[in-house]
Amino acid sequence: MFEIKHNDLGFELKMSATLENIDLADDFFADYLIKNDISTNHFSLRILLRESMLNAVTHGSDTDPDLIVNMEVQVSSDEIKLAVKDPGEGFPWQDKKPHFEVFEESGRGLALMHMYSDAINYNEKGNQVVITKKLQIIGEK
Amino acid sequence: MSEHVGIQDKNIELNPDGKITAANADEFRQELLELVESGILQITINLNNVDMIDSKGLAVFIVCHKTLAAKGGSLTVISDNEELCNLFHLMRFDEHFAVVKSE
Structure with missing residues (x-):
């Protein structure tokens, strides 16, 4: 499953939880941004x-293709928000620090999210993350 | 997944293309480790045809570096993509192996 619905603020994506669908979502998103x-x-x-x-x-x-991951992208005049929700038990965001060890194989994802975003918020359960990135205002120095 | 553009003695240059991400990172890792297993000690990965690397792809580079370094070899990464060079810098990879910005 890979479905995209456009709306006034951006778009909503529902997709089966596969690694290949992440590439498809990125391809669509890259095209959308341009x-x-x-x-x-x-x-x-x-x-x-x-x-x-x-x-x-x-x-x-x-990575169960029978499970569905949702993403909503909302664009406003000064920021873009990505909200990603999964059907899991939730991420223990209260205890996790965006720290990575250079020689470790895992742990970079969370660090990258913090490095490249302006704000990250989770719901209480931890199965939805909302990422905010500020936009450059045209004409602003 | 990579075009092998040259093998000399124990050196090889690879030209992967597209993306190095969770969907293909295991395949790329296997390719690199098989080269090291075959006796290659110097690997140069030219990323000029790569436009995206995610955290799973990044892990492959550190595994390759560690495996080569343990055998006395080395990894060099070349890219003309400023975003990818910055990504390697943010991950502090450039403190451990050569990351070369090409023209």
């Missing part, structure tokens, strides 16, 4: 989409 002339660093936004989706697909859904 077509809508989103005025901030596109690479940063794509990293944010990828890492939040990767957490939702692997940790939140155990």
